[in-house]
Amino acid sequence: MHNETLHSDDTGSVQSLFTPPRVDTSRHAAGTLLDKYGRKITYIRLSITDRCDFRCFYCMSEDMTFLPRSEVLSLEECLQIVRIFADLGVYKVRITGGEPLVRKDATWLLRQINQVPGIRELVLTTNGSQLERFAPELQDAGVKRINVSLDTLDPLRFHEITRTGDIAKVLRGIDAALAAGISRVKLNTVMMRGVNDHEFPNLVRYAMERGIDISFIEEMPLGDIGHGRSGTYFSTDEALALLGQHFALEASTESSGGPARYWRIPGSDTRVGFISPHSHNFCDTCNRVRITAKGELYPCLGHNDAVQLLPLLRANPDTQQPITDAIMSAMGIKPKAHDFTAQMEAPQVVRFMSMTGG
Structure with missing residues (x-):
C-alpha cells in the first residue's frame, strides 16, 4: 500500500499525491525503469517553468497565477532529475514549459543535459517566440530537435488563439532555427x-x-477551460480525409520515439504526423512520464496521481537513492490507459496544460 495525501492545486482541484514507500528494486534490472504493465520508460518530458509569454486559450486562462520561484525546480535540480532518470535507462529528454526559453539560463541547462551520460536525444518544445534570439545557442548546446507550436498561419487568428502572440516573430524564429542548423524542426x-x-x-x-x-x-x-470541448474536437480520421483531398499520403512505420504516427508525401522530405489521444489510443506503447516545474512526477497526463520529487531533492542533497526509490514507486501508479474521450464534457484533469508541461 502507498501512503496517500490529498492536495489542492492552483486550480482548486484535489489531487492525489503519493508518499512513496521503501521499495524492492530487484524487479528493475540495472539501468531500466518498468511500470507494472511491463512498459519500459525511456523518455521524460521535463517542464522548467510554468510561465509563458503567450496565453493560448486551449492551454491556460487569460489571467494566470504563476508559481513563486521558491516552489519551482532550480536548474540544478532539473539537471539532477535528468541524471537520476538517465541512470534508470532514460535516454530521451524533452524540455518544455510554459515557454522554456523565458526561463533565465535555459540554454545552460540544455548544454548540461546534453553532456549527461546515457542521454541520446535532447528535444525542446517551444512556442517559437524566442527562437530568433536563441537558435544559435540551442544548436551549440546540442539541441538536435525542436518542436514549434503553430496552429495557424493567419496573423489575426494567431493573435486570437495566443491572445498576445505575434506570428511574424514565430515565423522568423522557425527560419532562424533552420539557418542555425537544427537538424530536425517540427510543427505541432x-x-x-x-x-x-x-x-x-x-x-x-x-x-x-x-x-x-x-x-x-x-x-x-x-484545465478549467477543458469543459465543452466536444464542439471543437476534430479527429485524426477527419484530418486524414481532409488532407487526402490535397496530398497523396502514404502510411509510414517511422517513429520519433513519441506518440505520433506518421505519413509520408511522395517527393517530399516532410512527414505528417498525428497524435490521437482520443481516436487512436497509444497507451499500450507509452514510454514516457512528465515532471512539472514544481517537481511533480506525473506517470500519466490523463490522470491526477503524482509523486512529489522536489521535497525529496531538497531533503537529500547528498544522496539520490530516495529520489530513485520514489521514481520507481511512481511506476506503480502509472495507469494502463487514459480516457480523454469520456472527459470531453466534464474533464477530471483540471490542471492547465501549461502546469503539466506541453
Whole structure:
C-alpha cells in the first residue's frame, strides 16, 4: 500500500499525491525503469517553468497565477532529475514549459543535459517566440530537435488563439532555427473545428516548403477551460480525409520515439504526423512520464496521481537513492490507459496544460 495525501492545486482541484514507500528494486534490472504493465520508460518530458509569454486559450486562462520561484525546480535540480532518470535507462529528454526559453539560463541547462551520460536525444518544445534570439545557442548546446507550436498561419487568428502572440516573430524564429542548423524542426498543430481546420492543407504546404515535419494533435480536455470541448474536437480520421483531398499520403512505420504516427508525401522530405489521444489510443506503447516545474512526477497526463520529487531533492542533497526509490514507486501508479474521450464534457484533469508541461 502507498501512503496517500490529498492536495489542492492552483486550480482548486484535489489531487492525489503519493508518499512513496521503501521499495524492492530487484524487479528493475540495472539501468531500466518498468511500470507494472511491463512498459519500459525511456523518455521524460521535463517542464522548467510554468510561465509563458503567450496565453493560448486551449492551454491556460487569460489571467494566470504563476508559481513563486521558491516552489519551482532550480536548474540544478532539473539537471539532477535528468541524471537520476538517465541512470534508470532514460535516454530521451524533452524540455518544455510554459515557454522554456523565458526561463533565465535555459540554454545552460540544455548544454548540461546534453553532456549527461546515457542521454541520446535532447528535444525542446517551444512556442517559437524566442527562437530568433536563441537558435544559435540551442544548436551549440546540442539541441538536435525542436518542436514549434503553430496552429495557424493567419496573423489575426494567431493573435486570437495566443491572445498576445505575434506570428511574424514565430515565423522568423522557425527560419532562424533552420539557418542555425537544427537538424530536425517540427510543427505541432492542435486541431480545432471551426477555428483552424480549414488551414490544415496550407500548414502542410508551409512545412513542405521548408522540408520540416508537422504533427496534428487532437485537442485534450485539460484545465478549467477543458469543459465543452466536444464542439471543437476534430479527429485524426477527419484530418486524414481532409488532407487526402490535397496530398497523396502514404502510411509510414517511422517513429520519433513519441506518440505520433506518421505519413509520408511522395517527393517530399516532410512527414505528417498525428497524435490521437482520443481516436487512436497509444497507451499500450507509452514510454514516457512528465515532471512539472514544481517537481511533480506525473506517470500519466490523463490522470491526477503524482509523486512529489522536489521535497525529496531538497531533503537529500547528498544522496539520490530516495529520489530513485520514489521514481520507481511512481511506476506503480502509472495507469494502463487514459480516457480523454469520456472527459470531453466534464474533464477530471483540471490542471492547465501549461502546469503539466506541453
